[in-house]
Amino acid sequence: MGIKSFMGRRAKASSKKEYDAPILVEDYMTRKLTTFSPEQSILEVMESFAKNRISGGPVLDDNGFLVGIISEADCMKQISESRYFNQPILDKSVEKYMTKNVETIPHDISIFDAAGIFDKHNRRRLPVMKNDLLVGQISRKDIVVAALKLSAQNWK
Secondary structure (H helix, E strand, C coil): CEEEECHHHCCCCCCHHHCCCCCEHHHHCECCCCCECCCCEHHHHHHHHHHHCCCEEEEECCCCCEEEEEEHHHHHHHHHHHHHCCCCCCCCEHHHHCECEEEEEECCCEHHHHHHHHHHCCCCEEEEEECCEEEEEEEHHHHHHHHHHCCCCCCC
16 A cells, blocks of 8 residues: 655646746645545445535545545445345445555646646546645646636746
């Protein structure tokens, strides 16, 4: 289990001074996140996905540290297994189904660098980290929205 950061793979973060508009991941990320614990049941997670209209979220330990990410795709595994074993969706824990090798992105890289990361990796969302702490989440949709807001700007 581990957290992999794209920080080592990036070029020096672009400076805001080069642009008239905010261009950093932290300017467009979601800060108020629905988070989950490893002990929660998959059933609770699926209910939260439906209620909050989300498709995934970070899993935090009791100290608030990122230990995984759970998504609808992870829940599909449980749903599939419940049919295979002819069992209802039980209170199986998030820990069993979450992705533990979480790729993260630093808060201070440009949306352009983030777009490159999304282009190279098959992820819908990435946890955003600052000083090894979770500070938000950025999605492909967030990057598209940022690009639309910057469409009138001169991209250097």
